Amino acid sequence: MSRTLDVTTSVLASQLRGWRGSMVQKPARKQPEQPLQLYEFEASPYCRLVRERLTELDLDVMIYPCPQGGKRFRPTVKKLGGKQQYPFMVDPNTGTSLYESYDIIRYLNETYEGKVRNPTGLRRKLAVGMGLAATLSRAMLGLRGFKARTSNSPEKPLELYSFEASPFSRLVREVLCELELPYLLHSTGKARMSDIGPPEMRDKIFKGPKGTSRNRKFLEEHTGQVQVPYLIDPNTDVEMYESAKIIAYLENVYAAK
Template identity: 40%
Template sequence: MILPNNVIGHHIKSLQATTSTLLRGGRGNMGTPEPIMPEKMLVLYEHEACPYSRRVREVMTHLNLDYESRPSPHKGHVYRDELKARAGKAQVPFLIDDNTEDQILDSQAIIDHLFANYSKNGVTPERYQAPNGDKATVINKAASVVSMMRGVKAVHPDKNQARGRPDEPLHLYGFEASPFCRLVREKLSELEVGFISHSVAREQIEDIGAFGMRLGLGKYKPIKGGKREHVMQEVMHGKLQFPYLIDPNTDTQMFESKDILDYLEKTYG
């Protein structure tokens, strides 16, 4: 059953998205405050419910990297046909890195590439390795089950294709493990709307919290010189809340996942 985006439906979807976060054991939460950002934007063909794409997005958060997401869900055409032409098959995730002139199809190979080029020591940590080959674990597949009604396929591919891509990509600020960011990514995947994913990973214990409350006491202060400080001061003008969507096509900036979902459906649905 596809849940409506009313108050009750949104609460249920939020609980489902939270289940995915819990099943992943905290991956996609924390990251470096000083990422090694590539000069040219990384491009990732993916879709939200794919467990292999999730592995890559978790590493993007860990390394705090921004990238262009080109949602390629089942039944879709806006990016999926292009994916098939570039990669030789409609398989995700598929990474294009113009900084190194690499095009990589296998999720573990993508992860190794990201650590080799955009981490301080150039080595893939053991927890991000797949020693038995590029296989999704049972837990990772279970985390995908709760998203299977959303983000796994295009909801109306003919209309999506007729609309095509926005003139400019949308910008989404958040991090992989946030259940509210997940709901927005699912909607973007269903609608096949490309966007720049700005990873804003939690950088310290004071960043951990939920429902507006953090573990740290007193006034919140991001790590000085870190990415969160930059986003808070330069992008959100003193506020720090996720998800945060910027749509340059309509000059729209907004917080709150439910409001963003309503906006996306109205504008691109």
């Protein structure tokens, strides 16, 4: 597969959604004490809407990938919710579990005091439609992040610093989804206009502060730079930037040989 084509179609997917899920718009005033749990798969336009809102609200979530044909977490959704439908969210802080993307978004706003507007009517239908178009833009490469592949299960969940609209983060999330690798998603949205653009351009031209949001501040303090994706694997003590290197690592360590 051409790396250039891979990145280009991922950029197109973000453009089709108007780069929603890039910025921390109005962060939640409360952070959950225990991580939220989201059962989803990367290619779903409905799951995409929830992930966009998580970035905008600056909320972290434990992702349990449920691609088509997956056997690792799909049975859990059936057991907990009674049906195979995605996204499915569990909040261990309140004992709440629910389906439907807009019900989940509404719940997040109300429970964690977010103030990002929930679209209704035509705006809602348009959001779903453009989310589907974004998914189909990746179809020329085999609809990545849709079907499960055999993999080795990690003892501990991985961690990924990402924001939904990041084209390079999407490439990594698709592989994590296909391999059914659970991971703690640290929402790393941009909090200021000075964050816009590639790190090299951003740091040289704007020369603004790097740690503008909660998890961007962690990256600056922990690594000395701020970019996504950033992967932490507690099973091997590996930490790394760069999507191509992360994907190669995941394939080498977790994809079944």
